[in-house]
């Protein structure tokens with residue numbers, strides 16, 4: 001399924017281009033984690049046929065509404081959740097076959113599927129491999145048993161190593177692991193021990209997520225009742241910087257606020273999002289971006305499914321950024337990445353501002369490009385707004401996310417620093 005690089009993506013002036021990057025949301029989880037506010041449907045046995053139908057029908061509706069002739073020529077496809085590994089064998093092949101009329105996977109350069117250790121079996125790994133999946137993103141989070149139980153995760157401390165072994169045995173040479181930080185101190189989780197164990201598994205990619213308290217979650221209730229407390233900003237920053245230092249020292253490239261990869265193993269799908277190129281998201285809660293329009297689907301599985309069955313686009317909202325909003329977003333997205341921004345594009349005020357950031361240790365001393373350091377990434381939203389203010393009068397458009405922020409299109413729930421899947425609603 002791997003093939004040539006397709007041009008037309010990543011250029012400026014995206015308007016009118018069809019997306020080459022597809023996110024599909026599989027919302028089902030066996031139970032909801034304590035911190036999760038994601039577009040999740042709890043289901044011990046997911047309705048796979050109904051889900052494939054709904055996603056394929058949504059694509060049909062979108063293609064008709066957009067007036068697309070022929071198939072989208074996909075470069076990346078990301079199946080996120082939820083817990084896609086809960087769908088079992090045959091689901092990925094079925095999905096690919098059902099969307100093939102409108103989404104051509106012949107040029108795919110990356111097909112990622114998210115898995116949770118407890119449902120990632122040898123049989124499923126072989127099935128995904130045979131279906132063309134070439135990248136696995138595993139929701140590990142921690143190896144500390146009490147923390148896993150507190151989070152509501154279903155795997156045991158040994159589950160992650162077993163899942164990585166399963167992936168390797170099936171032939172996967174591109175495995176990413178998710179790691180969480182900022183857990184309540186009273187749990188006694190040893191972040192450095194977790195880093196040792198992550199590194200021992202030799203993943204090609206590591207995504208790090210900071211726990212945050214999201215409205216409506218059990219965690220939010222526990223905090224409101226005074227039964228739980230989460231780390232203060234100082235400890236949060238210390239943990240993030242400790243992870244960044246360790247992974248960099250071990251040869252991982254910190255290529256985006258929350259993402260680290262061995263050379264050449266960056267997520268192509270997520271890069272498309274950060275570069276601001278068009279992408280399509282299918283499924284409940286999924287986000288799409290076809291410049292200049294961005295839209296997002298209803299979050300509830302049942303509502304989504306009902307609307308699509310009625311032949312209606314399941315959109316909950318949309319927006320079109322004005323010039324000022326688009327500029328702020330460009331800054332915000334570019335500053336997320338290791339490449340940052342070309343320094344020549346800065347106004348005089350921007351260059352003076354960046355000099356101060358360099359003195360503070362928030363930006364690298366690079367005369368060619370403005371690149372934030374990990375300490376700067378902790379202040380991403382604020383710095384993007386400050387930079388934007390030097391380019392024009394301040395805008396009223398709010399910056400997105402927190403001190404980073406997988407996933408706008410795609411952040412793990414309850415996470416501040418964290419982004420894996422573009423177009424999605426989160427990682428598991």
Ligand code: SF4
Nearest residue numbers: 029032033036082428
């Ligand atoms: S955190 Fe992940 S595994 Fe847990 S309920 Fe949310 S989507 Fe499912």
